[in-house]
Amino acid sequence: MTDFRSLAGILENRGELVRISREVDPRFEMPALMEQVERQRRAFLFERVKGSPFPVIGGLLNRIECYGWGIGEPQDKPFGQAEMDLRIESAKGSSLAPVTVEQGTCQEVVLTGEQARLGLLPVPTFFEHDSGPFITSAVGIARNPATGEQNVGIYRTLIIDDQVMVVNASSLSDLRRLYAQAEQSGEPMDLALAIGVEPALLVAASCKLPPDQSEIGVAGALQGRPIELVKCRTNDLMVPANAEIVIEGRVDFSQRIENTLGEFAGQYGPETAPVSRVTAITHRRDAMFYSILAGKNPEHNTLGAVATYSIQRAISGALRAKFPQIRGLNVFLDPGLGAMVHLVISISKQDDAEPAQLIRDVFAAHGGFFPMSHITKRVIVVDDDINVHDMRDVDWAIWSRVARAEKFMVIPDVESWELERCAKDGKGSLRVGIDATMDMEDREKLMRPLIPGADVVRLEDYLKARKQTAA
Numbered sequence: 001m002t003d004f005r006s007l008a009g010i011l012e013n014r015g016e017l018v019r020i021s022r023e024v025d026p027r028f029e030m031p032a033l034m035e036q037v038e039r040q041r042r043a044f045l046f047e048r049v050k051g052s053p054f055p056v057i058g059g060l061l062n063r064i065e066c067y068g069w070g071i072g073e074p075q076d077k078p079f080g081q082a083e084m085d086l087r088i089e090s091a092k093g094s095s096l097a098p099v100t101v102e103q104g105t106c107q108e109v110v111l112t113g114e115q116a117r118l119g120l121l122p123v124p125t126f127f128e129h130d131s132g133p134f135i136t137s138a139v140g141i142a143r144n145p146a147t148g149e150q151n152v153g154i155y156r157t158l159i160i161d162d163q164v165m166v167v168n169a170s171s172l173s174d175l176r177r178l179y180a181q182a183e184q185s186g187e188p189m190d191l192a193l194a195i196g197v198e199p200a201l202l203v204a205a206s207c208k209l210p211p212d213q214s215e216i217g218v219a220g221a222l223q224g225r226p227i228e229l230v231k232c233r234t235n236d237l238m239v240p241a242n243a244e245i246v247i248e249g250r251v252d253f254s255q256r257i258e259n260t261l262g263e264f265a266g267q268y269g270p271e272t273a274p275v276s277r278v279t280a281i282t283h284r285r286d287a288m289f290y291s292i293l294a295g296k297n298p299e300h301n302t303l304g305a306v307a308t309y310s311i312q313r314a315i316s317g318a319l320r321a322k323f324p325q326i327r328g329l330n331v332f333l334d335p336g337l338g339a340m341v342h343l344v345i346s347i348s349k350q351d352d353a354e355p356a357q358l359i360r361d362v363f364a365a366h367g368g369f370f371p372m373s374h375i376t377k378r379v380i381v382v383d384d385d386i387n388v389h390d391m392r393d394v395d396w397a398i399w400s401r402v403a404r405a406e407k408f409m410v411i412p413d414v415e416s417w418e419l420e421r422c423a424k425d426g427k428g429s430l431r432v433g434i435d436a437t438m439d440m441e442d443r444e445k446l447m448r449p450l451i452p453g454a455d456v457v458r459l460e461d462y463l464k465a466r467k468q469t470a471a
Contacts, residue, residue, distance in 0.1 A: 002223070003242060004196050004290070007060055007070045008043065014075075016042045017059075023048040026133065027125040030056065034124075034293040038062055041298060045288075052122035054245075054289045058137070061199065062298035067306065070199025071222050085309045087222060088207060095213065096220030104230035104241025106194070107282040112234065116281040117162040121245070126294045129268055131259035133159045136292040136300070138193035138247070139205045140167055141237050142178050145185060150238060151178060152205045152215035154303075156271070156294070157193060158259045163278050165249065166257050167191060168271040171418055172208065179274065182251065189251040190235035191276060196244025196290040201227060206303055208310040234279040244290060245283040249276040264304045265339035266296035267421045296335050308333040311375075315341065315367040322365055323358065330388040339419035340377035341367075344388040347381060352440050355381040359409060359433035373414050378432040385448055386436075397436040401446055409433035 002010070011017045018037050024030045024046050037044040043059035061067055068079030071087065111117075123133035135157040144151050151174045158166040169175035182189035200223035204215040220226040229238035234248045255275045263269035292299050312331040320326055328346035343362065349355060358381055363373045380394060383401075387393040402408070411431040416423035423429040438446045 002070050002072050003198050004060075004244065007066070007199055008045075008057060010069050010075070011043045011060060011066070017045060018042050019045045019047060021047045023050055025050045026052070026056070026122050028128075030122075031124050031126045031293060034058060034291075035297060038293055038298045046122075049122035049289075052120060052289070054120070054122050054283075054287055056122050056124075056291050057196075057288045058291045058293060059299050060290075061202070062302055064302060064305075067199065067203060067302075071203070072224060081305070084306065085313075088203065088218075088306075088309055089313075091204070091218045091221035092209070092213065094221045095217030096224075096226050097214075098216045098220060098227040098229045098238070100238065101228050101230055101241050104228065104239075104243075105284045106239065106241055106243040106246050107230060107233065108285045109283050109287075110233055111281045111283075112279070116278050118159050118165060118247070118278060118281075119162045120281070121159075122289050122291075123159050124291055124293075127262035127268075130261050131158055134261050134294065135159070135165075135193065135195065136294050137202075137290045138195045139197050139201060139240070139243075140175060141192045141194065141239060142175060142189065143237060144174075144178060144211075145181055145187065145189075149214065150216065151175065152201070154202070154205050154307075155193075156261055158257070158261075160257070160275065164275050165247070165278065166259055166273050167193070167249075167251075167276055168259070168273045170271070174211070179251070179253075183253045183274075189253075190232075190237055190279075191249055191251060192232055192235070192237045192239050193247040193249075194240050194243040195246070196288060197240045198223060198227065198242070201240060202303070203306055206307040208307070208314075232280070233282060244287045245281065247278060248280040248282070249278050251276045262295040263339075263419075264294075264296060264300055265335045265419065265421075267339075269419070269421065301335050304335070305333070311341075311367075315343070315372070318367050319343075319345075319362060319365060319372075323361065325354075325358070327384040328386075328388040332391065338377065339421070340416075341372075341375050342378045342380070343372075343376055344380045344382065344391075344394050346384045346386055346388050347437070348384045349437055349440075352437075355435035355437050356407075356409065356433070359435065363411065363414075363431060363433070370417060373411075373431060375417050376431065377420075377429075378434065380434045380436055382436045383438055394436070398434055401436055401438050401442075402434070404439070407435040409435075 046056040125133045140155040201219040204219035228241040230241040232248045253274045258272045330344045332342040359379045365372045382397045386397045413427045414431045415428040
């Protein structure tokens with residue numbers, strides 16, 4: 001198992017953590033330095049931040065390998081997206097219940113009343129048109145009033161003043177639903193934000209899990225040891241015992257605030273959410289404030305990629321069940337392609353009308369969380385000799401096998417989810433379908449040159465044989 005601090009230690013031992021001792025301003029100056037360090041795929045530690053007693057650490061999870069180390073994978077073992085996805089799926093099937101402890105390091109210092117001031121925290125203001133300073137790394141914890149179970153997610157949080165914050169909830173988040181239930185019931189709603197938690201919990205909190213599955217249990221399975229929880233000081237929520245900092249609060253549904261933050265796809269994202277009033281701040285004596293650089297930046301985008309695994313699996317499963325003719329399928333959710341899904345499907349078609357019909361059917365299908373048309377910008381259908389996981393190969397098919405204009409389909413005015421900022425109110429935005437398959441009459445002249453048996457001949461086997469002969 002690796003916790004938050006030991007992951008930081010791993011990176012420092014590898015020479016991948018940059019310490020900055022000169023005092024920095026959390027408004028713009030610190031984010032500018034964060035960006036430069038993250039471009040090098042290194043972590044950062046600002047030892048002196050203007051107006052705060054806490055240092056700021058971040059960039060710990062700016063590539064998938066770091067997630068592997070954070071959940072206990074050895075540093076000398078290859079670890080990529082496929083391995084991360086498999087670890088998450090395995091953890092979903094082997095949930096490990098948390099354990100309750102009487103004391104936690106997250107409560108070595110307890111601040112309540114006027115002492116619990118959000119202004120003590122070194123929260124960055126990242127971009128020029130942001131509404132203010134945003135907490136970006138906190139694991140938000142709230143209780144489901146229907147089941148009594150705790151729900152966990154990652155929610156961007158705007159600081160309004162020393163006592164008031166806005167914990168945002170996107171349309172995909174369970175917190176949006178919990179807000180609505182609590183407001184309708186008229187009952188008060190408590191919440192907590194835990195900053196600097198085990199990497200496994202950050203992973204589980206970012207995943208889209210079924211309502212009956214515990215993110216805390218999945219996190220325990222991911223790291224091979226139960227998450228330890230301690231009771232909050234001003235409410236009944238249970239929070240990670242070894243978090244760096246915990247903010248306890250109560251939601252006030254009488255006031256909602258619209259706010260804007262530079263988001264993962266390189267655009268500003270507006271949200272509206274109720275305010276929450278701080279009831280306590282607890283922290284370790286030597287606490288570090290964890291901050292993820294928002295916008296289209298490595299750590300934020302890597303966490304976003306982990307968050308999309310569940311969505312990708314849901315879409316893939318739904319479409320494969322509905323369309324058995326699909327041979328290969330890949331769901332691209334990449335900030336380089338905007339905030340929408342780009343779907344590539346391979347088939348072994350029997351006639352030239354088949355791809356266009358499949359494109360229409362896919363846009364009309366349901367992808368598990370949303371209708372496909374709601375979250376998908378582009379559907380590309382290719383022949384089964386094209387690697388759907390390689391966008392360069394897909395692009396080659398588009399520009400090498402399409403001659404007829406009708407193989408490009410443009411569907412106007414489709415309703416979009418909130419993350420597509422270019423969508424027009426009341427009209428949505430366009431969708432694109434591309435039939436990049438060979439026309440039936442062109443199959444022979446467009447055939448790809450292939451080496452028979454190349455997929456089973458491995459160069460390393462021959463080099464290994466040479467070494468053995470030399471020995």
